[in-house]
Amino acid sequence: xxxxxxxxxxxxxVTEPAPLxxxxxxxxxxxxxxxxxxxxxxxxxxxxxxxxxxxxxxxEIHAMxxxxxxxxxxxxxxxxxxxxxxxxxxxxxxxxxxxxxxKRTWEATPDPKLVVAIGDCGCTGGIFGExxxxxxxxxxxxxxxxxxxxxxxxPVAILQGILTAITPGRK
Amino acid sequence: MxxxxxxxxxxxxxxxxxxxxxxxxxxxxxxxxxxEQARARKARLVALWGSDETSRRAGYALHLALxxxxxLLWVSVPxxxxxxxxPGIADIYPSANRMQRATADLLGILPSADADxxxxxxxxxxxxxAFPLRKTVxxxxxxxRGPDNYPFVPVRGEGVHEIPVGPVHAxxxxxxxxxxxxxxxxxxxxxxxxxxxxxxxEKRFEQMTLEEGAKLAGRxxxxxxxAYAWAYAMAVEGATGTEPPPRALALRGILxxxxxxxxxxxxxxxxxxxxxxxxxxxxxxxxxxxxxxIQAQLFGHRYLMDAIVPGGVSKDLTGTAGETLAAHLxxxxxxxxxxxxxxxxxxxxxxxxxxxxxxxxxLAERMGLTGLAARASGIARDLRVDYPIPPYQxxxxxxxxxxxxxxxxxxxxxxDEIFESMRLVQALVRELPLGEIRTPVAAAGAGARGLxxxxxxxxxxxxxxxxxxxxxxxxxxxxxxxxxxxPLLEHAVHGNIVPDFPLINKSxxxxxxxxxx
Numbered sequence: 025x026x027x028x029x030x031x032x033x034x035x036x037x038v039t040e041p042a043p044l045x046x047x048x049x050x051x052x053x054x055x056x057x058x059x060x061x062x063x064x065x066x067x068x069x070x071x072x073x074x075x076x077x078x079x080x081x082x083x084e085i086h087a088m089x090x091x092x093x094x095x096x097x098x099x100x101x102x103x104x105x106x107x108x109x110x111x112x113x114x115x116x117x118x119x120x121x122x123x124x125x126x127k128r129t130w131e132a133t134p135d136p137k138l139v140v141a142i143g144d145c146g147c148t149g150g151i152f153g154e155x156x157x158x159x160x161x162x163x164x165x166x167x168x169x170x171x172x173x174x175x176x177x178x179p180v181a182i183l184q185g186i187l188t189a190i191t192p193g194r195k
Numbered sequence: 196m197x198x199x200x201x202x203x204x205x206x207x208x209x210x211x212x213x214x215x216x217x218x219x220x221x222x223x224x225x226x227x228x229x230x231e232q233a234r235a236r237k238a239r240l241v242a243l244w245g246s247d248e249t250s251r252r253a254g255y256a257l258h259l260a261l262x263x264x265x266x267l268l269w270v271s272v273p274x275x276x277x278x279x280x281x282p283g284i285a286d287i288y289p290s291a292n293r294m295q296r297a298t299a300d301l302l303g304i305l306p307s308a309d310a311d312x313x314x315x316x317x318x319x320x321x322x323x324x325a326f327p328l329r330k331t332v333x334x335x336x337x338x339x340r341g342p343d344n345y346p347f348v349p350v351r352g353e354g355v356h357e358i359p360v361g362p363v364h365a366x367x368x369x370x371x372x373x374x375x376x377x378x379x380x381x382x383x384x385x386x387x388x389x390x391x392x393x394x395x396x397e398k399r400f401e402q403m404t405l406e407e408g409a410k411l412a413g414r415x416x417x418x419x420x421x422a423y424a425w426a427y428a429m430a431v432e433g434a435t436g437t438e439p440p441p442r443a444l445a446l447r448g449i450l451x452x453x454x455x456x457x458x459x460x461x462x463x464x465x466x467x468x469x470x471x472x473x474x475x476x477x478x479x480x481x482x483x484x485x486x487x488x489i490q491a492q493l494f495g496h497r498y499l500m501d502a503i504v505p506g507g508v509s510k511d512l513t514g515t516a517g518e519t520l521a522a523h524l525x526x527x528x529x530x531x532x533x534x535x536x537x538x539x540x541x542x543x544x545x546x547x548x549x550x551x552x553x554x555x556x557x558l559a560e561r562m563g564l565t566g567l568a569a570r571a572s573g574i575a576r577d578l579r580v581d582y583p584i585p586p587y588q589x590x591x592x593x594x595x596x597x598x599x600x601x602x603x604x605x606x607x608x609x610x611d612e613i614f615e616s617m618r619l620v621q622a623l624v625r626e627l628p629l630g631e632i633r634t635p636v637a638a639a640g641a642g643a644r645g646l647x648x649x650x651x652x653x654x655x656x657x658x659x660x661x662x663x664x665x666x667x668x669x670x671x672x673x674x675x676x677x678x679x680x681x682p683l684l685e686h687a688v689h690g691n692i693v694p695d696f697p698l699i700n701k702s703x704x705x706x707x708x709x710x711x712x
Binding site for chain 2: 027028031032035038072073074075076077078079080081082083084085086087089090091092102104105106116117119120121122124125129151152153155156157158175176178
């Protein structure tokens, strides 16, 4: 126990400041009012859905949970069910075998809901493209608010995408 | 040529390339006899796949990769165009079951009627009777969605009930379906259903040139991008007779070991998390993040994607970069030593790890467990040790080996391998050969074969390549060790409680993308 406490004390706090939002990542105009966004900004529940990725984007979503990024300190929490979620974080080209599951997950998420597509594949279909087995980009299957490119996008880029989705538009 | 193959009555011809490999053709009627003899000689099934040879005025073919002590034997079984049947081998090599079913779904090559003929990859994305990997199916083809009824094996009895989990899981995990049959909290049976991520990777390869394929190979399973990229490069180099320069090989060794360290660090963090030691999660993920950032700084990519290319590597360690890497690794290593002693002495953690999710050495051997998980169940196999090719030849790598086959053993293998990989990277950095890092890839004629076989962090990754004309790909099968290990997860959970499933699953940490293709 002594060693464990010593290690915690020695490590200290490594958390870094969060990135700013970036309007260029928007795929759809902001649909939500300031009041809703104010609440989302303080307690955002995210459900991650891997719709067919190579698992590269998942590595970076995991990395976002490292103490460097301190998501929970920003009021962002990953939840176990779409019914508890405000936002879906979707990776991959959507495989045709996941098309139904993704649609059902989206339908199970209560309104108002936001969708952030992650990675080159989520944005465009990426190297897998569209085929007998792949529907391509996420917006081919469900509406996407913000799309974050990268192969895979870094944790900072994903975080920026999430923050962009809950930032009020120019209106 | 190897004596072992002569004893099997095979005319095996050596295959050019970095790893010792041989090719042989066997009629379907002799397939089972060959497999029985191979099994008796302790050869393991590394992969099974099919190909469409109708564009070459033949029928279809079934392919097997068998791992012998003297090297890899690539067995091809020609099948007729009208009736592509073969005798199934899943009773000899149990891991063949899902590979046979995937081959049937993609190519319509069927094992004999007594075999398990349930679909595997097909789900509802294409109907029964359509075979997307056949050459007659255009890349632009789309199919009408078929019904998706999957016959799970029911378990009946007083108090037995089912828990269906997935494909969308509760955490940040790849999609797959797990059907638990339980009594109270105890798991009686687990049946996996995968294939949700099938996105047509093998068909995609056939639209690519050898050069373009490298990027796709690095995205078969993102967490093993280095292992796949190296295996792909090795296959292309074998098929084209290209020899990468020594400096490139040393750099590939560094990249592969870094990938192993990074994945093991992440897994050790999650294994702590899954037994409620969140301290372990945050500490290991801090170290993993440190490593990822150094990798981004030195190699231009956090996960080292696209660093290995056919002919060599695309990124060099110049100036003092090698020393920087060595210094950072030494710092991380010191911290891992501290964390290991904390894990070892934490009673609550060890209580959850020990005797949970056990795979005995006997079961592992019978079912064909491979890679990291096999080394935790007494099977001390490691391609880096068993077939030491450059850059591992001079480094004398050590195989991690534990026998209890439980979560604790898989944790122990990860710790051992982190320390060994640290040693290997330090040694490779110290004696990095001078010279070029990339050599031009020679042109390939049609019908050239190449094999890539690399010990990734999870286990052996295989790429079997056959070229078409004009530097294109006729057929490419990427094989992930998860094919072999997923069925063992079904066994490992027997008698365990449902809440321990995430822990057991994580201790294997298998790829979905790598097997769904």
